[in-house]
Amino acid sequence: MQCFGFTAMAESSSAETVAAGRRDERLMRQSRLRKFLGRPDLGALSGLILVFVFFAISARGTGMFAADGVLNWSTVSGYLMIIAVGAALLMIGGEFDLSLGSMIGFAGMMIALPTITFHVPITLSVLLAFAAALTIGFLNGLIVVRTHLPSFIVTLASLYILRGLMLALSILFTNRTIVGGVKEAAEGTFVAFLFSGTIGDSLFAWLADHDVIGRLPNGAPSVKGVPMPIVWALAIAFVGHIVLTRTKAGNWIFASGGDANAARSVGVPVDRVKIALFMLTAFCAAVFAACQVLEFGSAASDRSLLKEFEAIIAAVIGGCLLTGGYGSVIGACFGALIYGVVQQGIEFMQVPNDWFRVFLGGMLLIAVLFNNLIRRRIMSGR
Amino acid sequence: MTASSGLDSPATATEGQPPLIEVRDLVKHFGPVVALAGVSLTVRAGEIHCLLGDNGAGKSTLIKTLSGVHRPTAGDFLFEGKPVRFSNPREALDLGIATVSQDLAMIPLLSITRNFFMGREPVKNRLGPFSFMDMGAADRIVHEDMRRIGIDVRDPQQPVGTLSGGERQCVAIARAVHFGAKLLILDEPTSALGVAQTSMVLKFVRQVRGKGLGMIFITHNVRHAYAVGDRFTVLNRGKTLGTFAKSQIKLDQLQTMMAGDKELQELSAELGGTV
Numbered sequence A: 001m002q003c004f005g006f007t008a009m010a011e012s013s014s015a016e017t018v019a020a021g022r023r024d025e026r027l028m029r030q031s032r033l034r035k036f037l038g039r040p041d042l043g044a045l046s047g048l049i050l051v052f053v054f055f056a057i058s059a060r061g062t063g064m065f066a067a068d069g070v071l072n073w074s075t076v077s078g079y080l081m082i083i084a085v086g087a088a089l090l091m092i093g094g095e096f097d098l099s100l101g102s103m104i105g106f107a108g109m110m111i112a113l114p115t116i117t118f119h120v121p122i123t124l125s126v127l128l129a130f131a132a133a134l135t136i137g138f139l140n141g142l143i144v145v146r147t148h149l150p151s152f153i154v155t156l157a158s159l160y161i162l163r164g165l166m167l168a169l170s171i172l173f174t175n176r177t178i179v180g181g182v183k184e185a186a187e188g189t190f191v192a193f194l195f196s197g198t199i200g201d202s203l204f205a206w207l208a209d210h211d212v213i214g215r216l217p218n219g220a221p222s223v224k225g226v227p228m229p230i231v232w233a234l235a236i237a238f239v240g241h242i243v244l245t246r247t248k249a250g251n252w253i254f255a256s257g258g259d260a261n262a263a264r265s266v267g268v269p270v271d272r273v274k275i276a277l278f279m280l281t282a283f284c285a286a287v288f289a290a291c292q293v294l295e296f297g298s299a300a301s302d303r304s305l306l307k308e309f310e311a312i313i314a315a316v317i318g319g320c321l322l323t324g325g326y327g328s329v330i331g332a333c334f335g336a337l338i339y340g341v342v343q344q345g346i347e348f349m350q351v352p353n354d355w356f357r358v359f360l361g362g363m364l365l366i367a368v369l370f371n372n373l374i375r376r377r378i379m380s381g382r
Numbered sequence B: 001m002t003a004s005s006g007l008d009s010p011a012t013a014t015e016g017q018p019p020l021i022e023v024r025d026l027v028k029h030f031g032p033v034v035a036l037a038g039v040s041l042t043v044r045a046g047e048i049h050c051l052l053g054d055n056g057a058g059k060s061t062l063i064k065t066l067s068g069v070h071r072p073t074a075g076d077f078l079f080e081g082k083p084v085r086f087s088n089p090r091e092a093l094d095l096g097i098a099t100v101s102q103d104l105a106m107i108p109l110l111s112i113t114r115n116f117f118m119g120r121e122p123v124k125n126r127l128g129p130f131s132f133m134d135m136g137a138a139d140r141i142v143h144e145d146m147r148r149i150g151i152d153v154r155d156p157q158q159p160v161g162t163l164s165g166g167e168r169q170c171v172a173i174a175r176a177v178h179f180g181a182k183l184l185i186l187d188e189p190t191s192a193l194g195v196a197q198t199s200m201v202l203k204f205v206r207q208v209r210g211k212g213l214g215m216i217f218i219t220h221n222v223r224h225a226y227a228v229g230d231r232f233t234v235l236n237r238g239k240t241l242g243t244f245a246k247s248q249i250k251l252d253q254l255q256t257m258m259a260g261d262k263e264l265q266e267l268s269a270e271l272g273g274t275v
Helices: A002-016 A018-037 A042-058 A067-092 A100-117 A122-147 A151-174 A182-186 A190-196 A201-209 A228-246 A248-258 A260-265 A270-296 A307-317 A329-348 A354-380 B059-066 B089-095 B112-116 B135-149 B165-178 B195-209 B222-228 B251-259 B262-270
Strands: B021-030 B033-043 B048-053 B074-079 B097-100 B123-127 B130-133 B183-187 B214-219 B231-236 B239-245
Touching (some): A042 A329, A067 A100, A067 A270, A067 A329, A100 A270, A122 A182, A122 A190, A182 A190, A190 A270, A248 B130, A307 A329, B033 B048, B048 B195, B048 B222, B112 B135, B195 B222
Parallel strands (some): B097 B183, B183 B214
16 A cells, blocks of 8 residues: 555656656666565465476376365475464574474473373463563573573484483383373363464355265265364464554564664664564464474474474565564465475475475575575665 | 765754753862863754863863763753753753764664664553553564665664675764664764775765755864864863854864864974874
8 A cells, every 4th residue: 555655746846857767767667676686585476387388287186285285285384374463573583493392392392291191281381381481481591692602502402402301301200202192181272273263164164065065985075174284374374464554563573683782762662672573483383383292292302303494494585584574474484385285285396305305405595595685686776 | 875965965944943952151070179160062953063172171071961871060950942051961862962972872782773763662462461562563674764774675674794894883872863863973974984984975965965964073174074064163171262164164174173283283284284
């Protein structure tokens, strides 16, 4: 809307100066093109389109684009999206969180252990796990802003501490590294619905009745409903995008990541912003953990290894600069979607899974080069 | 851009009022180092007061003291006739003393609008913990301000990094003016600029003077100072050598005084007074 107002103004001013009128118009068109090309999520959008076109052609007839196939890759994407949004906002704010993957495992164990070994009500365990994750996020942030150490090294320490702690606690209390039985304990509770339920079941039943989607052998619709991880992903992405682009807090995030000193000198509470962002990524990790534990019914010590890098990759493919101050939540969502589509698409085509990593690495490299190009163009000025 | 002639003349209606800022015999020590050894300076509303001095003359210390970064060791410091003592830059800013530093406190990757309102975002409405920025109003204000500067037909949402150095300087000054500065301290605003960019900034500085703001223009380029200044204070080795109105002093006299050292004066003369 803003650009329409601006266009109107620009046109009226070019009408006043007849001689310069034509030149102004040319400048306008160029700047609008530049504006479009300068969008941080443009690269991810084109990547996503390419990936869709590729699989639409080459994975034809594999069921990848049938209802249950779509559910398959969109769930994978949804899970990643939950943490990619957190990672992207933190990266725009100028920091990293390498402990993200360990945090997921740790929070998962914090849900499963008390529930199974001490018979703590699942609702309470989930609340406890969120509180623990937020506290650790707060500590990560506090250490980074107080010591001015790179967040890379601080959160690398957290990565090891959390991964080790989770393993040690699990062995200590259960003598195993997998704690199961959570599904039974959570049966019928609201938290079970909140993190592992589905919504829109009746819509999908209706779609199956009208033969829009297929049915399972037992007669149930091939897709029961939209799984909660996807709902969480979309909700977190929506809120993240609005906060980043429309609010004062969003402006502070950009400013803190762009140049912390400049931001401080005009009164932006940089430290508070960064700590809040570390807490946000911890929150996202806890949501991921709750969905995972309640869906699979167990917490396992080797879960979510390397998830921190996947989240960072999604954010970078989405146009976030590693140096901070630039990026978009929508881009990170596109990045997560590319990840899910390619990973599952390769599976549908029965190509060995190793190729997925090759693709991912290549994609990351291209994205970084592309982002660097954009940044250099912006920084060099005219 | 045509600046109307009314904007060009220094405002003289402020004679009866106390000066915006007045310091007398200001002294600042850093441990054993005497950075300022008795500086006196008055700046009135609607004047451009140029502060000239070579590196190490104490320019930076003086402006940092005026803007609340340092506390003076001794001396009087009055703002609008009342003695003040700042414990941090925020207090100085709240009174209307704004500094446009050399790094400009601008982030190249962010849009002009986001930079302009950074830390002072206009809020439209609130929802829970979030205050929504009035981006439309912010864009309009920036666009209007830019048009006045002469950076027209540009998108307020474009990154500051795409602006030229002079334009960036102007946006930083416009930002300080917009947020109610009474005294503007411009720290070497033209030092890194080419000729065209410099004249753009100087033109804008004169335009800002027309609004009745007082300005301290710090530079070691006498030509730039002489082009816009109403009065000139020369600083040398932590002391003021004196304050001169434009009618009292010529460009080359100012140049000579600033060069200070005899050898330098000779060198300066040899090079045709262009150093």
